[in-house]
Amino acid sequence: MKLAIIPGDGIGKEVTAEAVKAITRVGEAFGRTFELEHLPWGADYFLETGITIPPDGYDTLRSFDAIFIGALGDPRTPENRHARDILLGTRFELDLYVNYRPVKLLDERLCPLKNRGPKDVDFVVFRENTEGLYVSIGGRFKAGTEDEVAIQEELNTFKGVNRIVRHAFEFAKAHGRTKVCMADKSNAMQQGHALWQRVFKQVSSEYPAIQATHYYIDALAMYMVLDPAQFEVIVTNNLFGDIVTDLGATFQGGLGMAASGNIHPGRTSMFEPVHGSAPKFAGKNVANPIGAIASAALMLETLGLTKEAAAIDAAILKAVRENQVTADIGGKLGTREAGDFIAKEIR
Numbered sequence: 332m333k334l335a336i337i338p339g340d341g342i343g344k345e346v347t348a349e350a351v352k353a354i355t356r357v358g359e360a361f362g363r364t365f366e367l368e369h370l371p372w373g374a375d376y377f378l379e380t381g382i383t384i385p386p387d388g389y390d391t392l393r394s395f396d397a398i399f400i401g402a403l404g405d406p407r408t409p410e411n412r413h414a415r416d417i418l419l420g421t422r423f424e425l426d427l428y429v430n431y432r433p434v435k436l437l438d439e440r441l442c443p444l445k446n447r448g449p450k451d452v453d454f455v456v457f458r459e460n461t462e463g464l465y466v467s468i469g470g471r472f473k474a475g476t477e478d479e480v481a482i483q484e485e486l487n488t489f490k491g492v493n494r495i496v497r498h499a500f501e502f503a504k505a506h507g508r509t510k511v512c513m514a515d516k517s518n519a520m521q522q523g524h525a526l527w528q529r530v531f532k533q534v535s536s537e538y539p540a541i542q543a544t545h546y547y548i549d550a551l552a553m554y555m556v557l558d559p560a561q562f563e564v565i566v567t568n569n570l571f572g573d574i575v576t577d578l579g580a581t582f583q584g585g586l587g588m589a590a591s592g593n594i595h596p597g598r599t600s601m602f603e604p605v606h607g608s609a610p611k612f613a614g615k616n617v618a619n620p621i622g623a624i625a626s627a628a629l630m631l632e633t634l635g636l637t638k639e640a641a642a643i644d645a646a647i648l649k650a651v652r653e654n655q656v657t658a659d660i661g662g663k664l665g666t667r668e669a670g671d672f673i674a675k676e677i678r
């Protein structure tokens with residue numbers, strides 16, 4: 332299999348090295364060859380060349396079976412142009428409409444919620460990944476003055492909403508999950524989110540065996556904290572999904588633990604930890620590599636390599652249970668040493 336590897340910026344580079352270690356090790360253990368091609372795109376490359384992503388960059392990415400990306404964002408490039416082109420650009424250009432973010436607690440001691448254990452925190456969030464407020468339609472008028480007007484439009488299309496809601500139900504059906512919860516803000520956002528309401532009613536009626544519930548996004552945030560066990564599958568828009576999955580990550584032990592996939596079923600998809608480039612930790616060998624390594628497992632699972640993915644997940648679980656982890660989740664290891672432990676346990 333041919334995999335594109337984009338380490339990116341800051342801790343992205345460090346955690347990607349550990350994900351690559353895990354991929355290489357699982358290949359050895361299962362007799363598989365992964366052809367890894369490292370792409371240098373990121374802040375350094377942009378600052379040196381002025382290029383965020385080359386003109387044929389998206390076509391290059393399409394030629395791989397999957398893409399792994401660390402994180403993008405650098406204090407030297409405050410406008411974040413390279414991150415927009417590489418990360419959001421790839422999501423849009425490759426039409427990766429499913430942002431798949433599992434929220435799974437591995438050990439009770441990692442959860443900041445009182446008396447909650449792994450059986451209480453085990454759900455997935457599907458975030459719409461190609462529309463919403465992130466398409467950047469709008470503009471600024473009289474920018475920088477006291478008369479400034481800033482407009483940012485939220486894009487919601489039937490096609491976009493229908494395919495992500497349908498994906499959530501199909502996932503529930505295929506994985507023995509019995510509930511799907513849709514979250515919007517249709518009480519206040521009465522145009523775009525009326526479309527989410529209509530589609531959710533229509534699609535849910537086609538899945539009578541699955542219980543369909545709805546919360547406004549503010550209530551969802553509250554219920555996630557009060558009673559996470561009620562959730563199995565959550566589906567929501569781009570912005571709300573972005574926010575509630577950081578909340579979900581805290582239930583797992585923090586941003587360093589959370590994995591994600593940007594998926595177009597059947598096409599080249601892209602996998603990345605939920606966290607960013609955490610500049611304050613960059614180059615210090617302190618970042619938690621688990622989110623990145625778990626994202627590599629998601630990538631292999633999506634490519635149909637379920638045994639390989641399960642072997643990586645089992646090694647992560649062992650590392651957590653034996654506290655062979657980084658300081659953010661109570662361990663004493665550095666990024667490389669935590670990655671080494673996990674790689675060694677993959678079998």
Ligand SMILES: NC(=O)c1ccc[n+]([C@@H]2O[C@H](COP(=O)([O-])OP(=O)(O)OC[C@H]3O[C@@H](n4cnc5c(N)ncnc54)[C@H](O)[C@@H]3O)[C@@H](O)[C@H]2O)c1
Pocket residue numbers: 342346401402403404405406411414418585586587588603604605606607608609610611617618619620622659
């Ligand atoms: N997908 C992405 O590439 C992505 C996502 C979010 C933010 N960003 C970018 O990253 C830069 C920093 O953003 P931010 O500080 O808001 O978010 P961040 O996720 O980089 O970091 C927030 C905080 O979470 C903790 N954290 C994150 N990852 C960790 C890890 N692996 N191990 C241990 N602790 C970890 C740290 O305390 C860190 O300061 C910005 O340039 C932002 O635009 C990129």
